[in-house]
Each structure stands twice: as structure tokens, then as C-alpha cells.
């Protein structure tokens with residue numbers, strides 16, 4: 261189930277690049293950007309919370325080469341469409357530009373910020389990451405591309421600024437008011453670690469991912485979700501409304517996650533709207549779960565990590581209401597299996613993926629049983645793979 265067979269070989273990208281754009285295979289530079297799982301800390305990055313994501317060993321690749329003129333061309337090996345622009349265009353979101361919108365969004369941010377992007381270039385994309393599957397295919401595209409453009413034009417942008425450019429493009433260009441977690445982990449990840457990130461300050465610490473006899477299994481609902489179409493922005497405004505209510509009542513906090521649970525209990529009565537109350541409670545409790553999970557990883561208490569995953573899912577289901585029948589079925593079935601010590605949805609929810617901590621030797625029976633339970637309820641199959649941790653965005657320079 262390690263699905264190495266399905267992995268894209270980046271050396272193919274050089275060959276395809278030369279076929280599509282001409283020239284020789286060695287003229288294109290190749291960059292990779294990972295997918296991510298969020299181990300715990302969901303929907304709190306935009307509430308000043310702490311999160312614990314990790315990059316995984318599924319990658320998106322971007323091949324780029326400068327052009328002597330001002331034309332900008334994008335192709336993707338999987339998705340149809342020939343996208344051609346001029347570097348001097350005023351880039352705006354257009355539905356018919358499909359995935360090219362992500363690239364144009366990032367390009368316009370980098371152009372504006374650096375003032376150094378004047379010539380055209382060709383780009384070719386390939387990816388192992390399931391699109392719209394909740395493991396950040398779009399942030400991988402943004403950050404992989406931003407990093408490639410950074411290197412191509414010698415912009416010397418820091419990894420934090422690569423992440424911020426991706427986020428800005430989502431906010432301004434794609435109109436998705438996402439937090440910083442996905443772009444940040446993809447830009448700064450280190451193999452064999454998870455990243456304990458404080459989204460209020462962007463300070464972070466790498467936490468060794470020592471899983472012993474366990475692995476993370478990613479379970480894909482195969483229910484496609486689009487952040488923009490979903491209730492993501494609505495959740496964000498509900499949190500803002502909660503924060504405003506507390507601040508107007510004199511509670512001096514910069515964001516919801518600045519409240520400990522004990523402090524929240526004291527001021528909870530201020531929030532009269534039951535929906536807003538539940539959203540705020542999720543943020544406060546989830547932030548505390550992250551702190552506990554980091555401790556549990558550091559002390560090797562994986563069983564407690566598992567319990568925290570379960571509690572996180574419950575809160576996302578009942579208080580934040582972002583799970584749905586598919587994710588609930590997967591996680592319930594997962595938790596019922598021998599060898600699984602906990603599971604939860606990962607990412608924005610509303611479909612997408614869940615993760616489960618499963619004993620290595622139990623993964624075949626685990627997958628079989630969870631698949632059966634899932635199909636019985638939904639009528640279609642889930643996807644499964646075991647993930648290991650991955651590296652953040654980088655140029656691939658080893659012999660391709």
C-alpha cells in the first residue's frame with residue numbers, strides 16, 4: 261500500500277518539458293513541493309492558534325526555464341489547457357483559466373513585491389497529489405511555483421515570504437480567506453519532523469516524528485471539495501464575530517486562541533449565539549489539544565496522541581461542523597479497528613481526507629475493513645495510502 265508505483269518520476273518532467281517547449285532536457289530547472297497532513301490544530305491557524313502539520317512524501321513538481329521574450333506559458337501533464345500570457349499583463353482571476361489562476365495569483369504578488377520579474381518563462385507542472393483532496397494540492401502548487409520563480413529570477417525571498425505570497429494570492433486572487441498553515445509547512449518542512457507553528461507569530465519548532473510501530477494512514481473520502489465553494493469563509497467570519505463579541509465586552513485578547521480553556525469558561529456566557537459559542541469553544545479546546553499533542557510526541561506517548569486525534573474530530577464534528585457523513589464514517593470505522601489508536605479529519609474538511617494512526621502490521625486488515633464500512637454507507641470507494649514525512653519546497657538537483 262506504499263503506492264510508490266504511482267509516484268511520478270521527476271526525470272520524466274525534463275523530457276516532457278523539452279518535447280513541449282523545445283530545447284534540450286537539461287535546460288529546465290525542476291522544483292518540488294510536498295503535500296501536507298495536519299496532525300492536529302484544525303481551523304485555528306486563522307485564529308492565532310498553534311498547529312502541528314507535517315509535509316508528506318507526495319509531491320508536485322514544477323519545471324521552469326526563462327524565455328528570451330515576455331511570453332509566460334503554463335502546461336500541466338495531467339490537466340488539459342494551454343495557458344499563455346504576457347509578463348506585462350495585468351493578471352486577474354478568470355474562471356476559464358482554471359489552475360493557471362493559482363500561478364497568475366502568485367506571479368502577480370511576486371511581480372509587485374520584487375519589481376524584478378521582467379522577462380517571460382515556460383513552466384510545466386506534474387503532481388502526485390490528489391487534487392482538491394484536502395492535503396493541500398493548491399498550496400503545493402502556489403508554493404512550488406513561487407519557489408521556482410524566486411530561484412529563476414534570483415529574488416532571494418525567504419521561505420516565510422514564499423508562504424506569505426501563496427496566502428496573499430489565495431486571499432486576493434482566489435478569494436479564499438485561508439490561514440497560513442498550509443503554505444507555511446509546505447515552504448519550511450523538514451523530513452522526519454512535524455512543525456509546531458504558532459500562527460500568531462510565525463515562530464516554529466520542528467518536533468521529531470517518532471512513530472515507532474505506527475504509521476499515518478491517509479484516507480481519502482474521494483468526495484471533491486473546493487475551499488472557495490465550501491463554508492470555509494463562513495467559519496472564518498463566525499470566529500471573527502465571536503472575537504468581536506468578546507472584545508466588545510472588555511476581554512482583551514488579540515485572537516480567540518489567546519484564551520485558555522479556563523479563561524474561556526469564565527467569559528463564555530458573553531457569547532449568546534449558540535453557533536458562535538460552539539465555534540469559539542472548538543478554537544479554544546483545539547489549541548489546547550495541540551499543546552498536549554506536542555508534549556505527547558516529545559514523551560513518546562502515542563496513545564495520548566491517538567486520543568487527542570479522536571477528541572479533535574469530535575470537536576470538528578459537533579462544535580465546528582465541518583466533517584460530514586464521509587469523514588465521520590471513515591474515522592468511526594478507523595477507530596473501531598484493532599491497531600488504530602486514533603483518527604481525525606485533516607485540512608478544511610467538508611470531504612477531503614482523514615488520517616489514522618495505525619500499527620504497521622495491521623494496515624492491510626485496517627484498510628480492508630474501513631473500505632468495506634465506507635462503501636456500505638456511501639456507495640463508493642475511499643482511497644488509502646501510508647505516508648511518511650517529506651521535505652519542504654526545494655530544487656531537485658541530484659542526477660535526474
Ligand code: GLA
Pocket residue numbers: 298301302303304305306438439440441442607608609
Ligand atoms: C485549509 C486552509 C488552512 C487551514 C485549514 C483548516 O487547509 O488552507 O489555512 O485553515 O483549512 O485547519
